[in-house]
Amino acid sequence: MIGVFDSGVGGLTVLRALRERLPSADIVYFGDTKNAPYGTRSREELTELTIAGFKLLQEHGAERIVSACNSVSASLAVSLFDALSIAPQALIEMVGPTVAYFKGSTARLVLCATPATISSEIYQNAFRMIGKDIECVAIKELAGAIERGAEEQEIERIIREAFVQVSLKKDDILILACTHYPLALAAFQKVLGDVPLFDPASVVADRARRQFWPQEAGDSTLRFLISKDSETFRALAKQLFAGEKYSLEVLT
Ligand code: DGL
Secondary structure, X not given: OEEEEEOOOOHHHHHHHHHHHOOOOOEEEXXXXXXXXXXXXXXXXXXXXXXXXXXXXXXXXXXXXXXXXXXXXXHOOHHHHHHOOOOHHHEEOOHHHHHHXXXXXXXXXXXXXXXXXXXXXXXXXXXXXXXXXXXXXXXXXXXXXXXXXXXXXXXXXXXXXXXXXXXXXXXXXXXXXXXXXXXXXXXXXXXXXOOOEEOOHHHHHHHHHHHHOOOOOOOOOEEEEEOOOOHHHHHHHHHHOOOOOOEEEEOO
């Protein structure tokens, strides 16, 4: 069974890509809606929430984990593997596959993410290792607004304000390094015009297919666990996994 972890609805964008590539895998998804958004939390808080989230997934039968939350990637220290008895090969996070995809690319990269992701410098350091400097844009309120199902206009305003000082050219690539952001794709396109947007979900799911297949062939079970009831979560799960049979439990 694969466990997928995020603060809330963002990881559903990664789950969608996983379902396409590993259709029969059994998946348990934990959205920590009670503690979302994660992107404005401290490193210490994120470490605690990450450990708790992974443990919960393991208790529910997950043997391999996809950490579908960029904001917690900096907390995935080497010690975590021992603390939770997870083999490095059994964990896939967002940063590695995303950076690997751009090896050799000559495009100018701009990356937007939560304040926690940007201030951890995890992407900046990883891109430096492949000889690339990136421009970073932290968007403080966006994941939270998506999480509470804010109106389109508010989402557009938040994006517009975040990019006011950034000049994007049409040959640049904008990396959506928060798994919530692809849920606001239309707003990004409306505000920023025809700049190519990159959603890392596909390369993360490709990595999962390479590392977890065929060991994870199963019966297509899909189980959602959330730590607080959320209308947005229920609506998005229904919309994105319309034809699928799944269960949803609110943990108490
Ligand atoms: N979706 C997560 C990420 O990729 C967390 C966003 C948040 O909860 O602030 O960073």
